[in-house]
Amino acid sequence: MFQDFNFKLVVVEKLMYDDEVLAPPFRIADVLPSDDPWQYAYDRGLAYQVLPEARAYFSALEIAPALLATVDELVMDGGLRVYQECAPVWDGEDALFDIGSLADLALLPNLRRVLGSEFLGRELQAELAARGIAAD
Template sequence: MADFKDFNFKLVVVEQLMYTDERLTPRFHLADLLREKGLGDDPWDYAYRHGLAYKVVPEARSHFESLEIGDELLATVEELVMDGGNEVYTECSPIWDGEDDLYDIASLDDLELLPNLRRVVGSEFLGAELQDTLRARGIIAD
């Protein structure tokens, strides 16, 4: 199983595999997890009541940090999309507007986990140095 170094990079991979390709199952919904734990069924209300606006809900972080993704599945990833509207961000932070650095990727050390990655859409959110890292690996950064 892969060991991700950058949580935010892992979330972009989860977005692709779970919410776009639907290969990583079961699909995570914060509302379901909150219900199961007896914490309510409205993620927005839960985040608001617990001072978690513009933060990652700890239950979601815990879920995604412990989520195991096999090498075979990671090898299917050819494209990643970096966009503040990614569903995984809504599931992690019900109250978040994409206007801060909460989900900025700090490192591309995890690229080695994606041997077939060919393109990163929205790479302008990475900054010039990380974009150069992608291009140096032959990955289209647009």
């Protein structure tokens, strides 16, 4: 359904961690053989990467169109919880979670505002504006 994994993560943040309507909330610690996600990532050379377990979970996660229709605002910020669950060792200083495409906007018919849109770059900000979506 989603073409851009990182865009999907921003939508998941809204529905799972903010609105709490996409349940249960994913916790990387629940699916690892270790109770220390940081150590797990470091021991396997996965620091500053999306852990395979998180990528598999979020890639397979289906979100009903009715839930997607409830999304009217998205927040883009390096401190999103979904990013912490995907990459427990990540400092926000690279392009790991950069959104490359807004093709998935069609899945969010009621999206009206994107906060933190400066993280998208000029081209994607212009695409939001062309669709009548406020880019703050």
